[in-house]
Amino acid sequence: MNIGKKITVLIIASCLWGSSAVAEVPFGDKDSVSYADDLWSFMIEHKLAGHNSIMTRPYTGAPPHGMILELIEKKATLMGVSGELVVKRNYGGDGLTIEDVINNPDKYLQAVTVMFQREKGYDSDNKNWFYAKYAPDGSLMKNPKGIPLAGRVAKGMPTGCIACHKAASGGDFIFNHDRYNKM
Ligand code: HEC
Incomplete structure (x- = not known):
């Protein structure tokens, strides 16, 4: 191969590599962050997150989610897409009890982990x-x-979220539905 051809091959290869690297960013990019912001606003509006949100009876959890958890599932429509929205509130603290959380949820809330089933094609390999x-x-x-x-x-x-949630039975990525998938 002469030097000119070699350079051409190198340029094409680096362009291909460059473009596929961009297309493969699966999370944390600008669009995902702005989608997550819209989802948070939706949750605030529907009292699924934030101060004064709807409370359910908390239950004892396990890692990687909190020591005490709350779970809410509902159909939601976000920017024209209707899908299942699953909100998990993760509470933690030394010697924390369910009563502590009921009496003062804001004090012990450590994270809110959310899954929203988006439009077809968003992530076909993983149920979108x-x-x-x-x-x-x-x-x-x-x-x-x-x-x-x-x-x-x-x-x-x-x-990470996908690798672990893949293990939920029935292939729907939701552990809370495992009861439907047992025979
Ligand atoms: C190491 C495994 C693991 C990882 C990593 C993980 N989860 Fe989970 N997740 C679980 C298990 C097990 C449950 C069900 C038990 C429970 O409620 O803790 C669950 C429950 C949930 C639920 C309630 C729906 C369901 O499946 O029952 C949501 C929502 C959720 N996780 C979101 C997330 C998000 C968002 C991430 C990543 C930031 C994540 N999870 C990372 C194991 C994991």
Whole structure:
């Protein structure tokens, strides 16, 4: 191969690599962050998050989610897309009891982890779930590399929301539905 051809091949290869690298950002990008912000506003509006949100009876949880949890599931329509919205409130603190959480939820809330089933084609390999992990004030929490946890978190990686939720029985990525999937 002469040098000119080699350079052409290199340029094409680097363009291809560059474009696929951009297309493969599965989470934490600008669009995912802005989608997560809209989702948070929707949750505030419908009292699913924020001060004075609807309370359910908290229950004892396990890692990686909180010691004490609350779960709300409902159909939601966000920017014209209707899907299942699953909101999990994660509470923690030394010696925390269910009564402590009932009496003062704001004090012990550590994170709000959310899944929203988006339009077909959003993530066909993984049932089109959008994931987000918020701090109690609605800001997005970040992974150790500083990437905001919003979007297809962490698609293609061995750990993270998708890798773990894939294990839910019935292939729907929702552990809370496992009871429907047992024979
Ligand atoms: C190591 C495994 C694991 C990881 C990582 C994980 N989860 Fe979960 N998640 C679970 C398990 C197990 C449950 C069900 C038990 C419970 O409620 O804690 C659950 C429950 C949930 C639920 C309630 C719906 C359901 O499946 O029952 C939501 C929403 C949720 N997780 C969101 C997230 C988000 C968002 C992330 C990433 C930021 C995440 N999870 C990361 C294991 C995981």
